[in-house]
Amino acid sequence: MxxxxxxxxxSKVAMLIVLFGLxxxxxxxxxxxxxxxxxxxxxxxALLAGSLHLITGVAGxxxxxxxxxxxxxxxxxxxLGSDYGIGFTIGLPLxxxxxxxxxxxxALPTMRLVSIYFxxxxxxxxxxxxxxxxxxxxxxxxxxxxxLFSGIDLFGFTIDDAIGTYFVVAAIxxxxxxxxxRLSHSYYxxxxxxxxxxxxxxxxxGINTTxxxxxxxxxxxxxxxxxxxxxxxxxxxxxxxxxDFAESILILAMVVVGGLGSLPGAIIGAVLLILLPEVLRGxxxxxxxxxxxxxxxxxxxxxxxxxxxxxxLNFVRRQLDSAWRDAPQKRKVGWx
Amino acid sequence: MLEIRDxxxxxxxxxxxDAVSTSVNQGELVGLIGxxxxxxxxxxxxxxxxxxxxxxxxRYKGQTISGLKPFAIASLGLSRTFQNLRVFxxxxxxxxxxxxxxxxxGQSAFQAVFAGSKRANxxxxxxxxxxxxxxxxDQANDLAANLxxxxxxxxxxGRALAMQPDLLILDEPAAGLNDSExxxxxxxxxxxxxxxxxxxxVEHDMTLVMRICQRVVVLASGQKIADAxxxxxxxxxxxxxxxxxxxx
Numbered sequence: 001m002x003x004x005x006x007x008x009x010x011s012k013v014a015m016l017i018v019l020f021g022l023x024x025x026x027x028x029x030x031x032x033x034x035x036x037x038x039x040x041x042x043x044x045x046a047l048l049a050g051s052l053h054l055i056t057g058v059a060g061x062x063x064x065x066x067x068x069x070x071x072x073x074x075x076x077x078x079x080l081g082s083d084y085g086i087g088f089t090i091g092l093p094l095x096x097x098x099x100x101x102x103x104x105x106x107a108l109p110t111m112r113l114v115s116i117y118f119x120x121x122x123x124x125x126x127x128x129x130x131x132x133x134x135x136x137x138x139x140x141x142x143x144x145x146x147x148l149f150s151g152i153d154l155f156g157f158t159i160d161d162a163i164g165t166y167f168v169v170a171a172i173x174x175x176x177x178x179x180x181x182r183l184s185h186s187y188y189x190x191x192x193x194x195x196x197x198x199x200x201x202x203x204x205x206g207i208n209t210t211x212x213x214x215x216x217x218x219x220x221x222x223x224x225x226x227x228x229x230x231x232x233x234x235x236x237x238x239x240x241x242x243x244d245f246a247e248s249i250l251i252l253a254m255v256v257v258g259g260l261g262s263l264p265g266a267i268i269g270a271v272l273l274i275l276l277p278e279v280l281r282g283x284x285x286x287x288x289x290x291x292x293x294x295x296x297x298x299x300x301x302x303x304x305x306x307x308x309x310x311x312x313l314n315f316v317r318r319q320l321d322s323a324w325r326d327a328p329q330k331r332k333v334g335w336x
Numbered sequence: 337m338l339e340i341r342d343x344x345x346x347x348x349x350x351x352x353x354d355a356v357s358t359s360v361n362q363g364e365l366v367g368l369i370g371x372x373x374x375x376x377x378x379x380x381x382x383x384x385x386x387x388x389x390x391x392x393x394x395r396y397k398g399q400t401i402s403g404l405k406p407f408a409i410a411s412l413g414l415s416r417t418f419q420n421l422r423v424f425x426x427x428x429x430x431x432x433x434x435x436x437x438x439x440x441x442g443q444s445a446f447q448a449v450f451a452g453s454k455r456a457n458x459x460x461x462x463x464x465x466x467x468x469x470x471x472x473x474d475q476a477n478d479l480a481a482n483l484x485x486x487x488x489x490x491x492x493x494g495r496a497l498a499m500q501p502d503l504l505i506l507d508e509p510a511a512g513l514n515d516s517e518x519x520x521x522x523x524x525x526x527x528x529x530x531x532x533x534x535x536x537x538v539e540h541d542m543t544l545v546m547r548i549c550q551r552v553v554v555l556a557s558g559q560k561i562a563d564a565x566x567x568x569x570x571x572x573x574x575x576x577x578x579x580x581x582x583x584x
Contacts, residue, residue, distance in 0.1 A: 331477065333428070
């Protein structure tokens with residue numbers, strides 16, 4: 001096999017080995033509940049950042065309320081489990097679909113708004129959902145939150161050990177990120193990028209801009225809902241405070257620090273902004289200042305992000321073999 | 337192919353386009369000229385759906401298109417470029433042109449994720465064809481923002497060509513180009529026309545229009561004042577008056 005074909009395969013295999021071999025082996029060896037929790041939260045936020053990357057990074061819509069759809073997914077999963085005894089197998093897809101449905105309804109009037117007006121509208125949606133979770137006590141149980149006693153119940157098999165839970169979360173997050181990868185690294189993704197660059201111009205060459213914006217908002221919210229359900233099933237407790245404005249901003253910061261328009265960047269941003277505060281736990285309260293300083297410095301010195309869009313797209317084309325196969329003179333252009 | 341019937345566009349009291357009727361036949365190369373503020377770009381915006389008509393009707397291939405959204409008009413095979421050069425700056429040259437191919441061929445979210453590469457290959461091939469047509473294949477992987485101004489003009493035309501339109505409308509293609517670049521561009525437009533593409537262009541550069549267009553439509557203050565071959569239009573007293581302000 002030529003090097004041209006071998007390298008991309010090696011990169012993909014290496015990622016799978018790390019995620020499903022080395023990392024769980026390390027976790028099992030260290031055997032600390034706290035570490036499992038940190039890794040799970042990192043995976044959930046990688047999915048949240050990946051989904052927001054579609055809306056804000058690729059389609060260029062500044063979304064300030066992503067945590068709302070994360071929260072909707074979490075509450076659907078938690079309430080279905082605690083009140084109706086509906087477990088993971090059905091609860092997880094329903095959480096995603098519920099978040100997507102509400103996103104679709106919300107998107108109908110908001111998608112005609114542009115730039116800052118869209119941002120303010122999504123800010124309002126985020127606040128609205130947060131207040132509903134907090135104050136609609138009969139349904140959401142208000143500020144007390146919802147306790148979920150059943151863990152992950154996959155097609156009748158109960159998974160209650162930490163390593164099993166890790167594998168389920170890692171598998172779902174990987175599959176979701178693979179879908180997001182296909183959406184952003186394809187001609188569909190190019191059409192989304194054209195909305196960010198100049199949507200009037202895209203309109204003039206046959207791109208249905210309003211429909212595309214609705215689609216990307218709904219799809220990304222579906223994955224935010226899935227992330228929320230994973231949060232609910234793994235922590236077994238959800239409360240309104242987990243889905244407030246600060247959470248939306250944290251996800252946005254991951255996308256921006258990693259690199260707007262770059263999926264690998266969004267994932268790196270999520271890993272950095274979840275792990276850094278944990279690593280710095282030893283230094284006390286000053287850690288928040290350090291985290292802020294790191295964000296500030298990264299934007300100052302790397303305004304295009306830790307892994308900017310141009311290099312990320314080249315990386316995906318070369319290392320993951322996503323480029324057009326029959327490109328003349330073996331150039332890595334286009335998408336497969 | 338394109339029929340414009342009694343089309344008007346009023347902005348408040350201003351009649352930007354006032355009861356204009358004209359047509360473009362299959363295979364023609366038509367120029368649209370007129371002094372500043374004559375309503376040329378407004379007429380283009382009416383044709384491409386960016387501005388709704390106040391009254392009148394525009395038909396394309398026998399179908400009424402006034403009232404349709406721009407993307408729907410574009411999908412019928414009517415592609416346009418913009419006066420002030422609009423490319424997607426943070427995308428590569430190839431990716432820019434690919435959006436035109438996506439606009440014509442289409443790729444849904446579902447197809448992007450689950451379908452094989454058949455449709456993507458069609459988009460890729462068509463993109464490459466358009467890139468070669470505008471001589472930008474060597475710079476396929478450069479960012480559009482890094483191209484020279486003149487090349488970006490070709491990029492914008494290439495993106496429109498990737499739709500494989502039947503009618504291409506160009507809004508001031510020679511704006512900002514020097515004489516030799518304008519000459520190259522007019523040769524290129526003539527070549528496209530020679531390959532069977534119907535073209536309508538708005539232009540300030542009278543010599544370019546007079547040299548390459550088969551028919552010239554002249555607008556002044558929103559009204560059509562001439563519609564004939566360049567040689568006739570050149571001697572039309574009304575046109576001379578509109579351009580030179582001659583008072584007889």
